[in-house]
Structures are given as structure tokens and as C-alpha cells.
Amino acid sequence: MEKSSDFMLYTRIQQKEKAALEQLYDRYEKILFSFLYKMTEDRDLAEEALQEVFIKLWRGKGEYDESKGKFTSWLFTMSRNSAIDLIRKQKKPSVPLDEIGDLVSPETAVEELAEWQEQKDQIQEAVSELSSEQQKMIQLFYFKGMTHETISTMCDIPLGTVKSRIRLALSKLKKTLHGVQERGAIDDEY
Amino acid sequence: MNTNCDHVVDYLNGTLTAEEKQAFEQHLATCADCRELVDAVGELPYLAEPAEPPVGMKSRILANVFEEEPQKQAEPERQVKKEKTVPMVKPKARRSSWAPLIAAVLLLSLLGNAYAFFKLADEQQPATESAFQSIELQPGEAFGGSAKAAIIQEEGSLEVVVQAEQLEQLQGDEVYQIWLLKEGQPVPAGAFTPDADQQGSAYYSMTENTEGWDTIAITREPEAGNETPEGEIVLSSEI
Numbered sequence: 001m002e003k004s005s006d007f008m009l010y011t012r013i014q015q016k017e018k019a020a021l022e023q024l025y026d027r028y029e030k031i032l033f034s035f036l037y038k039m040t041e042d043r044d045l046a047e048e049a050l051q052e053v054f055i056k057l058w059r060g061k062g063e064y065d066e067s068k069g070k071f072t073s074w075l076f077t078m079s080r081n082s083a084i085d086l087i088r089k090q091k092k093p094s095v096p097l098d099e100i101g102d103l104v105s106p107e108t109a110v111e112e113l114a115e116w117q118e119q120k121d122q123i124q125e126a127v128s129e130l131s132s133e134q135q136k137m138i139q140l141f142y143f144k145g146m147t148h149e150t151i152s153t154m155c156d157i158p159l160g161t162v163k164s165r166i167r168l169a170l171s172k173l174k175k176t177l178h179g180v181q182e183r184g185a186i187d188d189e190y
Numbered sequence: 191m192n193t194n195c196d197h198v199v200d201y202l203n204g205t206l207t208a209e210e211k212q213a214f215e216q217h218l219a220t221c222a223d224c225r226e227l228v229d230a231v232g233e234l235p236y237l238a239e240p241a242e243p244p245v246g247m248k249s250r251i252l253a254n255v256f257e258e259e260p261q262k263q264a265e266p267e268r269q270v271k272k273e274k275t276v277p278m279v280k281p282k283a284r285r286s287s288w289a290p291l292i293a294a295v296l297l298l299s300l301l302g303n304a305y306a307f308f309k310l311a312d313e314q315q316p317a318t319e320s321a322f323q324s325i326e327l328q329p330g331e332a333f334g335g336s337a338k339a340a341i342i343q344e345e346g347s348l349e350v351v352v353q354a355e356q357l358e359q360l361q362g363d364e365v366y367q368i369w370l371l372k373e374g375q376p377v378p379a380g381a382f383t384p385d386a387d388q389q390g391s392a393y394y395s396m397t398e399n400t401e402g403w404d405t406i407a408i409t410r411e412p413e414a415g416n417e418t419p420e421g422e423i424v425l426s427s428e429i
């Protein structure tokens with residue numbers, strides 16, 4: 001239900017319906033901003049990246065259809081790429097590996113319950129089943145947007161194997177998430 | 191897993207070339223493995239801690255988004271001025287001079303015929319059931335403009351595409367009207383007005399009376415919608 005209505009909104013955006021863009025904005029503002037903030041660690045940059053995303057959507061750059069997976073996957077990929085562009089333009093000096101936060105931030109007692117808590121619990125559980133090396137790969141590649149070269153230097157692994165390690169980590173994530181989702185489905189039945 | 195699957199990381203990173211990206215997206219449509227991986231990765235953003243958006247962000251962003259849009263809504267609804275969109279169409283046709291026409295056909299219709307036209311123009315090889323004819327129209331006296339027409343005849347249908355340039359500007363309600371003639375009897379076959387670059391194009395499709403036309407002509411008509419020509423002929427050619 002949710003997905004098809006995302007797709008409906010997207011279709012209406014392509015027809016230049018401002019109200020549809022605004023609805024989509026309202027629906028994803030919070031998660032997108034939080035995600036972009038996690039990536040950029042800078043509120044201004046996160047806002048800039050978010051604006052890029054909606055400009056691209058409005059101009060019809062990049063086309064979505066259901067053969068490309070979920071709408072949110074597509075939207076998040078586009079958002080991540082906007083953030084990466086900005087991060088790389090900044091040319092911040094690279095931070096030592098041990099100062100880069102963990103993929104999953106340690107939970108605090110007073111943590112605000114996210115609107116996306118259910119998805120968060122699932123993906124968090126799936127991630128926790130990965131090796132720490134795989135978690136690190138995902139953190140550096142996905143959230144920090146590091147180039148393969150940087151990852152190679154930072155983790156002291158040959159450049160030629162960075163891509164396959166990332167891919168392996170993502171494949172594993174796919175499996176563990178699948179497992180979590182299946183267990184969830186079974187839990188729901190009882 | 192095939193070699194296409196290797197591209198998934200580059201796809202996620204947006205580092206594929208346009209062609210590679212297109213190829214991968216085709217792969218994605220048929221490879222459940224890659225799609226599941228993309229969707230699993232698509233869950234990662236939910237790991238983010240909730241962050242409160244800055245005050246006023248929504249109005250700033252929406253204002254910028256709608257402002258960024260170039261003004262192009264106000265164009266009249268005529269079958270013209272489509273050339274601006276040409277670069278969006280994959281430049282497949284090697285005969286570059288025809289590319290805008292092909293683009294115009296593709297843009298203006300979702301007709302199956304458009305594909306036949308496209309193929310024909312591309313391969314320059316008439317298929318069995320359709321005929322493609324390209325015509326250079328001759329300007330009348332004292333007319334500086336030029337035009338080309340493509341006529342695509344298929345079983346039960348006839349399509350006419352005209353592309354003109356260096357057109358004289360029109361006044362008031364005037365239009366350039368295209369006519370097909372059979373033994374001196376004209377029928378209207380599309381109209382256009384020049385854009386800022388003095389170019390214009392039109393696409394016209396007919397399903398009745400598709401055979402036997404001997405002449406194509408363009409007149410400068412005082413208004414659109416005339417059933418018989420009132421203005422003078424500015425461009426014409428035998429078919």
C-alpha cells in the first residue's frame with residue numbers, strides 16, 4: 001500500500017504537480033535528513049544534499065520504475081550520492097580509522113524512539129550478525145562515502161579487493177536481513 | 191551470478207557511465223539477486239539516529255526547488271517547438287540531419303509507426319510493409335526559409351513529419367500550414383509556428399485516404415484550421 005502510493009506520488013511529480021512533491025517531501029523529510037546528517041555530520045550540508053535530491057526529483061532526472069527495486073531504495077541511493085558529492089567537494093582531512101564511529105551507534109537510555117523504529121530494529125539486528133570487518137566496510141563505504149582508494153589505505157587492504165569485500169559485506173547483509181525478516185514474519189503469526 | 195552482478199557496487203555509488211548504468215538497470219530488472227541486494231542496502235538509512243531538521247528547511251527547499259525550474263509552462267499547445275527536447279533522445283540515428291525529425295516523431299507519438307520510422311531512418315532500408323520518403327521542399331519566390339519532410343506510409347496509415355528552419359516570423363494568428371495535394375486538391379496535414387530560433391516542426395498522421403498524394407506544400411495561412419488554403423504557398427515539392 002505504502003509503496004504503491006510512493007510510486008503514485010512519484011508519477012504525479014513527473015507531471016509537475018507541486019502538491020505531490022510536497023507530500024513526498026513531508027513523508028521523507030525526517031528520515032532523509034537524519035540519514036544525510038549521519039553521512040555528512042553537518043546540518044547545513046545535510047540540508048544542501050536534501051535540496052539537491054528534491055531538485056533532481058522535480059526536474060525528472062533519473063527515472064524510477066519498479067524494476068529498480070523499492071522506491072525508497074532508489075530515493076536513498078540518490079540521496080546518498082548527493083551527500084557523497086558534497087562530502088568530496090569539502091575535502092576534509094581524513095579522520096583516523098579509530099575515530100570513525102561504529103555503524104550502529106551505542107544506544108542511550110533516553111534515545112528518542114524513531115518513527116522508523118521497526119525498520120531500524122530489523123536492520124540493526126541484521127547488521128549485528130555481520131563480522132566487525134564487514135560492518136566497518138559498510139560504515140566506510142556506505143555512510144562515509146569513502147572512495148575505494150581511501151578504504152584501501154585506511155584498512156590496509158589491496159585496492160583490488162576493496163570492491164569485492166564491499167560486495168561480500170552487502171551480500172551478507174542481504175542474507176541476514178532476509179533471515180531477520182523471516183523470523184519477524186513468524187513472530188507475527190503468534 | 192553473472193558479470194553484471196559485479197556492477198552493483200558501482201551502481202550504488204553512481205560511478206557507472208550512462209551506458210553502463212542503463213545496461214545494469216536492464217540487468218536489475220531481471221536479476222532478483224541484485225534487486226534484493228539493492229533493497230537490503232536501501233534499509234541501511236534506517237540505522238540513522240533521528241535528527242531534528244533545521245527550522246524553516248522545508249520552505250527554503252521547496253522555494254528553491256520550484257524556483258530552479260526553468261519557465262517553460264507557458265508555451266502554446268501546438269505541434270511545434272519540440273526540437274528543444276531533441277538532446278534527450280538517444281542519438282541513435284547516424285544520419286544526423288534527420289535526428290530532430292526522428293526525435294519529433296518519437297516525442298509526439300507513442301505510435302507503433304514511430305518505431306518503424308525510426309528503424310527506417312536509422313537503417314535506410316525500407317521494410318516490406320512501409321515506405322519512407324524524404325523530401326526537400328523548394329521555397330517559393332522571395333521566401334528565405336527551408337523545410338524537409340518525411341512521409342512514412344504504412345498499411346492503412348500515413349505519417350507526415352515536417353521540419354523547417356530560417357522561417358519568417360508570423361504575425362497575429364498566422365500559422366504555417368502543411369497541405370497534401372492530389373491532382374490539385376489540398377487537404378490540411380498539420381501546422382506549426384516558428385520558435386525563437388526561427389525553426390518549426392509538425393507531425394501529422396492520417397488513417398484514411400492515405401494513398402495517391404502527389405504534392406506537399408506549406409502555405410502561410412492567416413489562421414489555423416483552414417480547410418482550404420487562403421495564404422500563399424511558401425514551400426512545396428512533388429512527392
Ligand SMILES: [Zn+2]
Nearest residue numbers: 195221223224
Ligand atoms: Zn545480478
